[in-house]
Amino acid sequence: MDELTSAAVPPLRADDHVTGRGPEAIVYIDLACPACAAVWPRIRELPLELCFRHFPMTSKHPRSPALHAAAEAAAGQGALWEMADSLFAERGRVDDPHLWERAERFGLDLDRFQSDRRSGAVAERVQRDFRSGVRAGVAGTPAAFAEGAPLPGEVEAGLRGLTT
Amino acid sequence: MIEPGSQAPAFTLPDQDARDVSLGDFAGRKLVIAFYPLDFSPVCTDQLSLYQEVLAELDQRGATLVGVSVDSPYCHAAFRERLNLTMPLLSDFHPKGAMSRAYGAWIEKVGHGNRSLVLVDERGIVAWSHASPTPLEIPGANLIFDALAA
Incomplete structure (x- = not known):
């Protein structure tokens, strides 16, 4: 049985989803979370080396697992950030046909996207992030870490503070 | 907080x-009480x-x-349904x-429980307790697993 006891937030790994340049920050995000959606555009504008980790809160947001699977499947074709940006920008368009439309718009191989987002490998990858967040004490989203420690207080302000 | x-x-x-729920219903199992x-x-x-x-x-x-708060059963039912x-x-x-007072998980000035966790072992003995420094701070689930692994 994998443990869920306390552990430091894992440092960046080769298969983490990372974008941008600047101070390093790791964010745990629920793609169906209104609070995440509210701050996402501003977080994305910050000059940070930003690492996205999955933290779907399934009971509260039943559509969240499907959105994270879609984002991870898009990541397999290099489109994690486009998918995340779009899911947050159009929160009312998250049904399967909307996901297919996004995949086509981003130039993804739709058959592969469809297969990947239902795959065990994608589910395990999402769970890996989720469990690392639980072990690091993530209790809600968005949550952010820098230099191995959680950023206290409001996440956007904490991330912005890294850039000054 | 109870020790x-x-x-x-x-x-x-x-x-x-x-439906009435009693401490004795959990005899032989570990009980995590989330106030x-x-x-x-x-x-x-x-x-x-x-959680x-x-x-x-x-x-x-x-x-x-189990979760414990001062809300009524009707409110609890709606909360459960809302959050699945x-x-x-x-x-x-x-x-x-x-109950919250008996476990030391009570904030008198506001009239509701303090955000606290208690682990009761199979024999009904408190094995671990944790009170959040403020009600705004959520004890991570990792703390529960730490207590269970201790």
Whole structure:
């Protein structure tokens, strides 16, 4: 049985989803979370080396697992950030046909996207992030870490503070 | 906050379906009691949602988690339905806060429970307790697994 006891937030790994340049920050995000959606555009504008980790809160947001699977499947074709940006920008368009439309718009191989987002490998990858967040004490989203420690207080302000 | 090594105070409270739930119902299993301020409040919503995500793994470790607040069974039922929660929610409604007070998880000036966790072992002894420094701070689920692994 994998443990869920306390552990430091894992440092960046080769298969983490990372974008941008600047101070390093790791964010745990629920793609169906209104609070995440509210701050996402501003977080994305910050000059940070930003690492996205999955933290779907399934009971509260039943559509969240499907959105994270879609984002991870898009990541397999290099489109994690486009998918995340779009899911947050159009929160009312998250049904399967909307996901297919996004995949086509981003130039993804739709058959592969469809297969990947239902795959065990994608589910395990999402769970890996989720469990690392639980072990690091993530209790809600968005949550952010820098230099191995959680950023206290409001996440956007904490991330912005890294850039000054 | 009640201290480890203490006998867990007995209680009988109605759950979300108005069925009485007692400490003795959990004899032979570990019991995690999550005291929280109020159904539907933002922080409590995050807290209970988080614990729901790991409920199956608590069960695998022989532990049952229950939530306790001063809300009525009707309110608990609506909260569970809203968040798709499956853990029992006990109503510390009348006399108001009696169980929360007995476990030292009560904030008198605001009239609701303090955000606190208590692990009761199979023999009814408090094995671990934790009170959040402020009601705004959610104890991570990792702390529960730490206590179970200790």
